[in-house]
Each structure stands twice: as structure tokens, then as C-alpha cells.
């Protein structure tokens with residue numbers, strides 16, 4: 479017997495879930511959704527020191543980019559980019575820790591100035607929790 483897709487569709491008209499049930503189920507799934515929170519480095523046995531740090535050039539993937547007045551400069555391809563640090567900051571949050579101090583993130587981005595780091599964090603709408611050197615910032619993890 480040859481069955482066509484159309485034939486299968488015609489013969490399977492019974493709905494197992496009503497529209498109302500599907501809505502209920504999707505609400506329940508969304509409500510119970512939890513962010514996967516795994517320690518990626520631990521899982522793959524990678525040492526924190528083995529991670530290449532710095533801002534990656536979005537044009538040629540070279541790193542680290544060099545911070546200039548208002549942008550990042552790639553020393554390999556001369557590309558200039560004002561927002562290249564954003565990806566690096568999310569990488570830090572996902573790989574190492576979403577709670578970060580100015581100095582820790584500055585070291586990761588190869589940024590010398592704590593004021594520049596502060597400005598970058600504020601521009602991303604991240605507010606310090608605590609004061610001065612001890613202040614931590616919570617980087618929101620992408621959903």
C-alpha cells in the first residue's frame with residue numbers, strides 16, 4: 479500500500495490536545511523554564527588561565543584588540559570597532575562569572591583605565607553593587 483503525505487494527513491485528523499490545552503501547556507513550560515547554570519570550564523576541564531583573554535576583532539577574529547580613545551583597534555587588520563567589548567563581557571559572564579568587579583573585567587579585556595571600564599559598564603546599563611573597588615556588577619546572561 480502506498481501512503482502519501484496527504485493521505486497520512488487526511489487520516490490523522492484527531493486532535494489530541496485542544497487549542498486551550500496547548501496554550502496551557504506552553505504557559506506551563508515558560509513558567510517552569512530554568513536557565514541552565516553549568517560551570518562550563520569545570521565540565522570541559524579547562525583552566526581559567528588557559529582562556530585567551532582580550533577583545534576579539536569582529537572582522538578577523540584576532541585578539542586582543544587595543545583600546546583607543548573611543549574604540550577598539552585591531553592590530554592585525556586595523557579594523558576599528560566601538561562595541562567589540564560587549565561580546566567579550568558576555569563571554570566572561572558565561573565562561574567565568576556573571577558577577578564581576580571592575581578590575582577583573584579590565585584584566586580580561588586588557589583595558590588599563592578603570593574609568594574607561596566604569597564608563598563601558600555604565601553604557602551597558604550595568605549598575606555597581608557596593609562601593610568603589612569592591613563594587614560588583616551583574617552581567618545579565620543571554621536567555
Ligand SMILES: [Zn+2]
Nearest residue numbers: 535538552555
Ligand atoms: Zn582584525
